[in-house]
Amino acid sequence: MSSDKNGHNLKKTADAIIVGGGVHGASAAYHLAKAGVDVVLFEKEYLSSGGSGRSAAGLRQHFGTEVNCRLAKYNLECFPTLQEDLGGELDLEFTQWGYLWVAYTEESMTQLRKNVALQQSLNIPSENLTPQEIKRRWPYLNVDRMIGAAFCAKDGHINPHTLTMAYGRAAEKLGARILTYTPVEKLLASNGRITGVQSAGEEWSAPRVLLTAGPWSTLLAATVGVELPVTAERHNVLVTEQIEPFNCPMTLCLDDGAYFKQVPNGSFFFGRDDPDEPKTMESGNSAKFLEGVTRSVLQRIPALKGVRVVHQWSGPYDVTPDHQAVIDWTPVEGLWVNCGWSGHGLQFGPSGGRLAKEMFFGESTFVDIRNFRLSRFEEGDLFMEPAFI
Ligand SMILES: Cc1cc2nc3c(=O)[nH]c(=O)nc-3n(C[C@H](O)[C@H](O)[C@H](O)COP(=O)(O)OP(=O)(O)OC[C@H]3O[C@@H](n4cnc5c(N)ncnc54)[C@H](O)[C@@H]3O)c2cc1C
Numbered sequence: 001m002s003s004d005k006n007g008h009n010l011k012k013t014a015d016a017i018i019v020g021g022g023v024h025g026a027s028a029a030y031h032l033a034k035a036g037v038d039v040v041l042f043e044k045e046y047l048s049s050g051g052s053g054r055s056a057a058g059l060r061q062h063f064g065t066e067v068n069c070r071l072a073k074y075n076l077e078c079f080p081t082l083q084e085d086l087g088g089e090l091d092l093e094f095t096q097w098g099y100l101w102v103a104y105t106e107e108s109m110t111q112l113r114k115n116v117a118l119q120q121s122l123n124i125p126s127e128n129l130t131p132q133e134i135k136r137r138w139p140y141l142n143v144d145r146m147i148g149a150a151f152c153a154k155d156g157h158i159n160p161h162t163l164t165m166a167y168g169r170a171a172e173k174l175g176a177r178i179l180t181y182t183p184v185e186k187l188l189a190s191n192g193r194i195t196g197v198q199s200a201g202e203e204w205s206a207p208r209v210l211l212t213a214g215p216w217s218t219l220l221a222a223t224v225g226v227e228l229p230v231t232a233e234r235h236n237v238l239v240t241e242q243i244e245p246f247n248c249p250m251t252l253c254l255d256d257g258a259y260f261k262q263v264p265n266g267s268f269f270f271g272r273d274d275p276d277e278p279k280t281m282e283s284g285n286s287a288k289f290l291e292g293v294t295r296s297v298l299q300r301i302p303a304l305k306g307v308r309v310v311h312q313w314s315g316p317y318d319v320t321p322d323h324q325a326v327i328d329w330t331p332v333e334g335l336w337v338n339c340g341w342s343g344h345g346l347q348f349g350p351s352g353g354r355l356a357k358e359m360f361f362g363e364s365t366f367v368d369i370r371n372f373r374l375s376r377f378e379e380g381d382l383f384m385e386p387a388f389i
Contacts, residue, residue, distance in 0.1 A: 027353025054315020
């Protein structure tokens with residue numbers, strides 16, 4: 001078999017084609033290649049160039065639906081050994097500094113208590129905290145107006161770039177072909193069956209195609225007549241200069257969606273949900289975000305006053321009407337999708353790859369994912385996730 005300069009074989013056929021090299025596509029390539037599947041992944045830029053690399057990369061088990069709690073628990077069990085499992089070449093910067101959801105209204109606190117009860121019933125070690133307990137554990141947090149919080153000490157952070165790239169490299173070592181800077185122009189189908197994809201005007205054929213293109217999945221699915229209710233929303237992150245790490249959990253404030261966290265190199269990330277941000281896949285920054293997020297975060301952690309901002313970026317969430325993912329086969333035989341992860345998809349990378357492999361082989365999935373089916377939108381049977389940001 002002839003090969004190109006990167007050693008990729010040049011045949012334009014595969015058992016499975018993956019479109020999109022974010023964490024879900026890269027993890028799927030790894031799991032499929034590990035199971036002996038001949039797989040090709042197409043990425044229009046570099047691995048992690050979409051939502052994955054723009055993520056704040058918080059890892060949490062705080063969800064309000066059972067399937068998300070079960071999957072999140074599985075992922076948190078994977079992360080501690082993942083660096084070694086993927087070959088140990090890249091530092092995944094995994095830390096478990098905890099994740100704190102702070103409520104400012106009785107309504108939010110009631111929902112947090114419900115979520116924690118569900119999590120505890122599934123053996124997730126989360127707990128409810130009073131403002132006094134919060135002040136005792138993290139004296140530098142301002143607890144004015146706080147009603148309480150939910151906390152899980154096992155939650156944490158990972159580097160989203162090295163995570164995605166480590167999956168990609170491990171997949172390549174197992175024989176997967178990872179084609180970066182190679183956009184797919186359209187999917188190809190005939191008589192209701194997927195037949196492959198077109199890239200650079202050339203046809204690649206495969207009996208199965210997995211779409212993991214984040215918000216771009218909608219446009220690609222439409223090329224074979226599949227409608228995905230997945231839209232883009234721009235979200236921003238700001239990064240500060242590095243300061244000596246201290247024991248600061250990722251903290252999310254439920255009154256205005258502001259969050260902050262320290263990452264292992266000492267920088268703080270600040271983020272904030274802003275409904276006025278453009279609904280676009282394009283990146284871009286706004287001064288309004290900088291002002292709004294700084295004001296919100298400094299009220300909660302005044303100790304950061306004066307810290308310098310060194311960087312700001314934005315990236316797209318891929319949002320569905322119920323803020324839940326779509327993981328399902330589509331009406332086009334052989335085409336399946338995994339997208340619509342809103343602001344919480346990075347941490348579901350390990351489970352995303354495992355589920356892709358199980359679905360490819362027609363195995364029963366390790367967690368029941370019926371609630372993520374595509375038909376729920378047409379059926380009017382939305383499956384709301386109460387714990388989304
Ligand atoms: C600001 C921000 C903060 C976030 N914070 C968190 C967080 O704290 N925790 C968390 O878990 N999640 C977070 N998320 C969400 C998380 O980043 C996403 O849910 C997750 O990364 C989605 O991964 P993915 O692999 O499905 O998609 P993506 O990472 O978006 O990957 C899709 C890929 O498809 C490629 N592509 C598109 N079109 C084509 C084409 N035609 N041909 C080939 N390739 C194509 C893109 O280039 C892209 O690389 C955040 C997101 C943002 C934007």
